[in-house]
Amino acid sequence: MGAPSIPRALAIGAVAFVALVAAPLATGSTVLIDFVIRLSALAIFATSLNLLAGYGGMVSFGHGMFYGFGAYCFALMMQRTGVSIPVAFLTTVVGAALVSAIIGAICVRLKEVYFSFVTLAFQMLIHAIILAAMPLTGGDQGLRGGVPRPVFLGVDLSNQMQLCVFSAFLLVASLLVMHHVVASPFGATLRMIRDNAQRAAYLGVAVDRVRLKAFVIAAVFAAVGGVVQALFVSGAYPEFAYWTMSGEGIFVIMLGGLTTFLGPTLGSVIMLLLNDVVTRFTHYHGLVLGIVILVAALGLRKGLGDFVVERLADRRRQEAA
């Protein structure tokens, strides 16, 4: 199970990037263009949650707050300050890191279900602030009036095709960075803590500090997902920071698999396809989604990605024997 070397990971990333943008560029289909943008937002978000939950053992019920924070912070910067997109993007990333460091400092000391509930509580707090700060955020109507997209470095994000390429780039770059984190010495320490925090402490690991760092890294990428979403809908809505967003992240991970790095990305594809296809035929898409998740959870007992990876490993073992 050796992780690929860094040049090889970059090569894989480049191929994935080309594969993502090939079909939209070739066909010019708005459906495909939109799909890649939405996929980028959701997959970055779900993978960041998996970094926390799957690799760190910290099942956050409030991860959506950073997705919402990313969308609002970026959209507000663009609307109110007139800075360039890269500046707003960087400010959002730094802001998410600061906010998550404060919230994380309180949460990461808590174990298991207490951690989950306190993250949920913070999420409700952030959601309430968004609703209450009407003049700034537009309250329950959401932040409207569009997100201005001045051209930067020759990139014009008001062009959907360019936004699609930009989103795909962010997706691939985010996955590469998060994969590097997971495969680094730090990633191994994070898994040690998930497996047995007491033992890790006896080895001299500063357990809470490692958990906090993972919390901040995950929050930063959740915010990046939020930025993509804000660009896609040209605004920001309170639902982005609502518990249902965190729930969707957990669904996606369950669908795709939490022990496989690309599981959440696969889960995002399935989730979006389900949404798009099912809503075409019925209003009860929540019901269908629920059934699919029950089948995945009770039938496969793991995400599809985990299932496939384990099958392949079994087959390899049989062939070796």
Add this chain to the structure above:
Amino acid sequence: MTAALDVIGLCKSFGGVRAIDNVTLSFPSGSLSAVIGPNGAGKSTFFNLISGAFTPDAGEVRVEGRNIAGLSRAEIVRRGIGRAFQVASIFPTFTVADSLYAAVQSGQGHAERLVGRFPLSGARARAHEVAEMLGLADKLHRVASTLSHGDQKLLDIAIALVREPRILLLDEPTAGMGPEERWRMIEKVRELWERQKITVVFIEHDMDIVFRIAPTIRVLCYGRVLAEGTPDEIRANPAVIEAYLGTAHEGAAA
């Protein structure tokens, strides 16, 4: 002979119960000693106090003369105390090799390093050395949770040994093992002690094992030191016979 570990007037209460009551013991450098005592005698609490899981209410724990009572677990590890647990404390999803690599990198201060890939090449030599020491070298690629009970206990000790402790605390290394596996385990412990020249303190219930391999024995009872001495002295000590050995043999027969 200088003492590796000195425990002086150690006290710890839980609620109204005095789990450890004014215990003073000295463990000479390079010694192998057993701590025995009936259930609830405070043996595990004694280990937890030394290794920093609990803070003592009073008293001192001196490692090579310096008091470590009240320091964090991480700091106590740095001062040279390693421990293995009654229930093997391992990383279930890690392979044996990865468990040891991760333990080595923690000791080298690379636990939070974001540069490079796990495992770091600098961790391999020490990890393989420790695996060899405990007879786990042919199981490096096995996932820890799939190891036999005995191998999990060995892995637990291996993880502690990675940090090159000068004092090794083993909480019932043979707990939950069959008679044959017990002897193999205890032989391993003795071999380790002889080869590594470290101070080993172990808790053990099996009297045959204790009397056969431990040159010195400490008996705890109700949180106090009841007796200390060689196996022959302990066997002949009336207080020990009354408080412990009689009941233990009944227990073993049951």
